[in-house]
Amino acid sequence: MTDAAPPAYQGPQRVFSGMQPTNGLHLGNYLGALQKFVRLQDQYDCIYCIVDLHAITVGPDPKELTNRCREVAAAYIAAGVDPKKSIVFIQSAVREHTELTWVFNCVARMGWLERMTQFKDKAGKHAERSSVGLFDYPVLQAADILLYKATHVPVGEDQKQHLELSRDIAQKFNNDYGRADFFPLPEPLIQGPGARIMSLRDGSKKMSKSDPSDMTRINMTDDEATILSKIKKATTDPLPVPEAEEGLKGRAEVENLVGIFAAVTERSVADVLAEYGGKGFGVFKPALAEALAAKLSPIAGEMRRLTGDPGALDAILKDGAERARAIAGPIMAEVRDVVGFWRA
Numbered sequence: 001m002t003d004a005a006p007p008a009y010q011g012p013q014r015v016f017s018g019m020q021p022t023n024g025l026h027l028g029n030y031l032g033a034l035q036k037f038v039r040l041q042d043q044y045d046c047i048y049c050i051v052d053l054h055a056i057t058v059g060p061d062p063k064e065l066t067n068r069c070r071e072v073a074a075a076y077i078a079a080g081v082d083p084k085k086s087i088v089f090i091q092s093a094v095r096e097h098t099e100l101t102w103v104f105n106c107v108a109r110m111g112w113l114e115r116m117t118q119f120k121d122k123a124g125k126h127a128e129r130s131s132v133g134l135f136d137y138p139v140l141q142a143a144d145i146l147l148y149k150a151t152h153v154p155v156g157e158d159q160k161q162h163l164e165l166s167r168d169i170a171q172k173f174n175n176d177y178g179r180a181d182f183f184p185l186p187e188p189l190i191q192g193p194g195a196r197i198m199s200l201r202d203g204s205k206k207m208s209k210s211d212p213s214d215m216t217r218i219n220m221t222d223d224e225a226t227i228l229s230k231i232k233k234a235t236t237d238p239l240p241v242p243e244a245e246e247g248l249k250g251r252a253e254v255e256n257l258v259g260i261f262a263a264v265t266e267r268s269v270a271d272v273l274a275e276y277g278g279k280g281f282g283v284f285k286p287a288l289a290e291a292l293a294a295k296l297s298p299i300a301g302e303m304r305r306l307t308g309d310p311g312a313l314d315a316i317l318k319d320g321a322e323r324a325r326a327i328a329g330p331i332m333a334e335v336r337d338v339v340g341f342w343r344a
């Protein structure tokens, strides 16, 4: 056979995703990431990481870093990630992440990284004063994924460019070392509704923990009364809920609320509009608040219980790190062979 297409990656399907160890997780983190992580467990072997190596790219935080990691671990588990089935671990506990990053640093091109919009946004006007780590952030992310030969990566819209970079790195590594099927080219999993959760006050801005106003977001730990008051005060317009999806065009805040309702009740947008179309927000908003509270309150309670017992949480994380190492170790050993590093 001549001119055969390079053999497609034949290995197992595997999901990898990561979240920064931040406190102040909000609805965007839940619907955009956690809820999806939970669902994927039925379909794939999943590895969920808490990326503390990424966290130090923007500054030191030695007193709080571990607790932040624990809080995110608690959120994963409280949301429904089953740490017996899926692997939940802290990135820095598996040293191979940094080792593979170095190899990938020598594969990735400066020009590729210079195009990363997240770096430009985070570095702002003074790129020369940001850490080299911040510039290298997407290479570490590629190493996270490919260290497990993950094939699918649930991420938000904002991480699409980083995923493309991971594919480029995988492809170039495979080409440079003449191993066409060594690394899979990981696919993003970005499905709506809930792909992009916006501020409750401004439908053009992402819901974010760094917004100075707490009224723009629903925190995972907000109680029912707080949720109700935030939703009631959320920006809308004088028109009723539209009857069909076309009616959401140009109404970013309404589209966001309907999207949240659909995501949190695991229904389609069309289905939500079929029920609420033509009704006013005086009806829609309390129903939305109730659905949110019903979803988030038990999760917040479980998060409190889990963070209240750091010993038990650490045991889960230790088990996760061991299982992660059991996959990463042999793959890193293979990479070392492919690259030609000395083997004792």
Ligand code: TRP
Residues within 6 Å of the ligand: 016, 017, 018, 019, 020, 051, 054, 140, 141, 144, 145, 153, 154, 155, 159, 162
């Ligand atoms: N950069 C991702 C974010 O901010 C977090 C992350 C780090 C990640 N490593 C990853 C996501 C690997 C997916 C896969 O959301």
